[in-house]
Amino acid sequence: xxxxxxxxxLRYRRTWRATVVISVANPLLFLVGFGAGLGRLVDQHxxxxxxxxxxxxxxxxxxxCAAAMQxxxxxxxxxxxxxxxxxxxxDATPTxxxxxxxxxxxQMFVIFRVLTSSAAFVVVMTAFGLTSPRAAPAVLGGAxxxxxxFAAPVAAWAVGVRRTARLTTVFRMxxxxxxxxxxxxxxxxxxxxxxxxxxxxxxxxxxVILCRDLSLETVSAADAARAGYLFALTAVGLLWARxxxxxxxxx
Amino acid sequence: xxxxxxxxxxxxxxxxPADQAGPVRRVLSLVERNFMIYRRSLTxxxxxxxxxxxxxxxxxxxxxxxxxxxPGVDTRYAAYVAPAILxxxxxxxxxxxxxxxxxxxxxxxxxxxxxxxxxxxxxxIAYAEVTSAVINALITSVGFLAAxxxxxxxxxxxxxxxxxxxxxxxxxxxxxxxAATTYLRDFADLQLVQLVMLPMFLFATTFYPLTVYPRPLxxxxxxxxxxxxxxxxxxxxxxxxxxxVPVAAGYLIVFSWLxxxxxxxxxxxxxxx
Numbered sequence: 001x002x003x004x005x006x007x008x009x010l011r012y013r014r015t016w017r018a019t020v021v022i023s024v025a026n027p028l029l030f031l032v033g034f035g036a037g038l039g040r041l042v043d044q045h046x047x048x049x050x051x052x053x054x055x056x057x058x059x060x061x062x063x064x065c066a067a068a069m070q071x072x073x074x075x076x077x078x079x080x081x082x083x084x085x086x087x088x089x090x091d092a093t094p095t096x097x098x099x100x101x102x103x104x105x106x107q108m109f110v111i112f113r114v115l116t117s118s119a120a121f122v123v124v125m126t127a128f129g130l131t132s133p134r135a136a137p138a139v140l141g142g143a144x145x146x147x148x149x150f151a152a153p154v155a156a157w158a159v160g161v162r163r164t165a166r167l168t169t170v171f172r173m174x175x176x177x178x179x180x181x182x183x184x185x186x187x188x189x190x191x192x193x194x195x196x197x198x199x200x201x202x203x204x205x206x207x208v209i210l211c212r213d214l215s216l217e218t219v220s221a222a223d224a225a226r227a228g229y230l231f232a233l234t235a236v237g238l239l240w241a242r243x244x245x246x247x248x249x250x251x
Numbered sequence: 252x253x254x255x256x257x258x259x260x261x262x263x264x265x266x267x268p269a270d271q272a273g274p275v276r277r278v279l280s281l282v283e284r285n286f287m288i289y290r291r292s293l294t295x296x297x298x299x300x301x302x303x304x305x306x307x308x309x310x311x312x313x314x315x316x317x318x319x320x321x322p323g324v325d326t327r328y329a330a331y332v333a334p335a336i337l338x339x340x341x342x343x344x345x346x347x348x349x350x351x352x353x354x355x356x357x358x359x360x361x362x363x364x365x366x367x368x369x370x371x372x373x374x375x376i377a378y379a380e381v382t383s384a385v386i387n388a389l390i391t392s393v394g395f396l397a398a399x400x401x402x403x404x405x406x407x408x409x410x411x412x413x414x415x416x417x418x419x420x421x422x423x424x425x426x427x428x429x430a431a432t433t434y435l436r437d438f439a440d441l442q443l444v445q446l447v448m449l450p451m452f453l454f455a456t457t458f459y460p461l462t463v464y465p466r467p468l469x470x471x472x473x474x475x476x477x478x479x480x481x482x483x484x485x486x487x488x489x490x491x492x493x494x495x496v497p498v499a500a501g502y503l504i505v506f507s508w509l510x511x512x513x514x515x516x517x518x519x520x521x522x523x524x
Contacts, residue, residue, distance in 0.1 A: 021442040026449060033453030038314065040463045045319040055317065172298055180305045186313035 004097065004105020007088060008079075009112070022074065023117035027067040028124060034185070035059050035130075049187045053216060060130040061139060061215035062184030062208040064121050065146050068114050069182075069204050072147040073154050073175050075110040077167050080158040084248055089159075099245035103159075107151060107238070114147030115140075131215040138214045142227075146207040149230040152237025156244040183208045203233055274378075277371050281379035282386070299391045303340040304398050307333055310458060311404075321460055326489060330404045334413065334488035335457040337395050338480040341388040341417040342424045343448070348384035349428030350444055354435055363522050373519045377429060381511065384425030385418055392417035407490030416487075416500075420480045423503045426510035427476065433517035451477045476506055 012019075035056035042055035050058050083089040083106075092102050122140045125131050131139055161167065181188070181195075182204040188196050199205050210226040213219045311329030318328045356362040366376060396413060399405065431444065455477035461469055472478055483499040486492065 015439070017439070017442075021446050025446060029450050029453055033450075034458070037454070037463055038318070038458050041319075041321065041459050042314075042317045045317065047317045047319070049317060172301055176302060177305055180309040185309055186317055190313055190316045 002105065004092070004102050005108040005112075006105075008106060008109035012109070012113075019113070023067070023071045023113065024120050027063055027117075027121055030063055031056070031060055031121075031124070034063075049190070056128070057130045057216065058212070059184065060125050060128075061142075061211040062182065064118060064125065064139065064143050065208045065211040066179050066182050066184045066204065067121065068118050068143040068147040069150050069207070070175065070179060071114050071117055072110060072151040073171065075113050076107075076151040076154040077158040077161075077170070078164075080106065080155050081161045081164055081167060084159045085162070085164075089249055093249050099249040100242045102249065103155065103238075103241050103245040107155060107241070110151040110155070111144065111148060114151070115144050118143035118147070125215075132217070135215055135217050139211060142207070142211040142214045145227065145230045145234070146204070146211070149203055149207065149233040149237070152234050152241050154237075156237055156241035159241070159244050159248050178202055178204050181205070203229060206230070274375060277375045278378045278382060281366065281371060281376060282382050285379070285383040286386070299340070299344055299387075300394050300398065303336050303391075303395055306336050307398070307402070307404075311336075314458075322462065323460065324489065326406050327404070329402070330406050331485075331489070332458055333399050333402075333404045334410065334485040335481045337392055337399070337413055337417070337488075338420060338484045339452050339457055339477065340395050341392045341420040342477055342480060343452075344391045345384040345388040345421040345423075345425040346428040346444075346448065348387050349380050349425045350432050350435075351441065352383075353380055353429060353432050354438075354441070357432070357521065358438070367522055373522060374515050376522070377511065377515045377518055380429055381422060381425040381514075384428065385421035388417055388421030388425070389414070407488060409487030409490050409492070412487040413484045416480075416484045419483070419500060419503050419507070423476055423480070423507045423510065426507050426514055429514035430510045430517065433514065433521045451475055456481055476503065479503055479506075 039055035039059070042050075089102055093099070118140055122131070122136050122143070125139070126133055126136045158167070181191075181199045182202070183199070188199050188205060191199060206226040206229055210223050210230070213223050307329065311332050315328030315332075320326075321328060321331050324331050363376060367373075371379075392413060396410070399410070435441065435444075454472060455475045456472065457477075461472060461478075464472055479499040479502045482495050483503065486496050
């Protein structure tokens with residue numbers, strides 16, 4: 001398992017520069033563009049929805065969480081599918097490594113990616129005073145938990161994908177809409193009831209509220225349930241991924 | 252799909268001998284080739300519309316409920332951002348054709364290796380790729396305009412000027428994309444493209460007016476080609492026709508001409524590699 005992790009880490013030494021753009025620069029640009037720019041318009045208006053915080057402080061933790069999901073999806077989909085079609089998974093199957101170990105090692109790497117890029121974002125958030133240094137570690141924890149809740153089920157699905165065009169379709173048709181309707185940009189309460197209920201059921205919407213409560217230090221009992229929801233998704237995802245990897249790589 | 256309607260006679264099969272076909276005919280033969288490939292699926296167009304419509308719904312309406320109204324604009328926030336998203340969509344569509352599309356045809360598909368020995372010159376190829384980019388930009392812009400109308404966000408008939416404007420935006424960004432492609436070394440460099448496109452999308456007054464920026468910063472925003480594109484489309488869409496609209500059109504014409512010159516000059520060496 002550790003060997004698999006090391007393999008992905010070694011590969012990453014060659015490619016990390018390109019990923020910095022999407023995992024670090026991308027959310028930071030959104031933070032400045034929306035948090036600072038749009039924030040000026042929103043804060044003049046001082047809507048009750050934000051319950052006293054600035055738009056930037058409202059938006060930042062949600063964005064962090066949505067970006068963690070996006071990084072988890074990107075790292076757990078394409079690389080997994082390609083590795084299972086004719087990449088490193090194929091090379092690893094004749095070795096003593098078992099499919100569940102290949103899966104766990106790769107998942108460790110995905111979590112490493114989510115952890116490092118989220119940490120960079122949390123440092124910036126704290127530097128701009130969008131969260132307190134005291135709350136920052138918990139916020140990072142929330143982001144990593146969000147990443148885990150998506151990484152495992154996505155890997156379980158991606159390992160069985162044979163037509164790589166489907167990855168792009170799912171990203172554009174499912175991941176992007178979920179990102180936009182996650183409640184990171186605005187409170188979901190503003191949506192029409194039917195849309196709101198659907199959006200709120202999605203794990204990302206719950207994760208966004210959890211991260212925001214952790215960041216603004218307004219944690220309630222409901223947040224424990226949200227964390228439980230994300231842990232449950234991680235556990236189910238890992239069990240499903242074990243089965244899916246074994247089925248695909250031993251076939 | 253079994254039969255493909257032929258838009259024009261292809262030079263090799265047509266009655267005119269290939270080397271005597273006029274430049275327009277030569278350019279159109281490659282444009283036709285590009286669209287024959289697209290014809291297999293409509294999905295690129297549908298995909299191209301999903302993201303802008305999502306932005307319109309979530310930012311326009313969702314964030315709009317937080318913003319209230321934009322200073323100096325007496326319309327809903329969604330109607331304010333919609334023309335800017337249209338401009339951005341035209342830009343993205345054109346750029347993705349001449350950067351991602353062309354770069355894939357150079358590095359992976361080696362399409363041009365088969366074209367260079369034909370009577371088509373490098374200039375023909377450049378014009379053809381920009382033309383294809385413009386057609387794509389036009390199709391997505393019209394699609395987005397339909398979505399905008401369906402959502403009841405039409406403020407003024409001036410919004411129809413977005414159709415010719417998106418042709419101009421398509422030429423400008425199609426040519427700029429083609430010029431940029433000649434500087435790319437490998438697929439990892441495409442990330443750098445994102446690093447230019449995303450900040451431009453976020454900062455070129457797509458979501459808030461220029462006045463949000465401190466005075467000294469404003470000129471840096473105004474020189475952005477996307478800012479000029481948004482100005483060209485948004486002002487008429489809101490029923491206003493300030494002098495900045497023809498200025499924006501002039502800017503984009505000069506910008507297109509410069510970008511096309513750079514692209515044509517640098518494409519020869521790129522295709523000869």
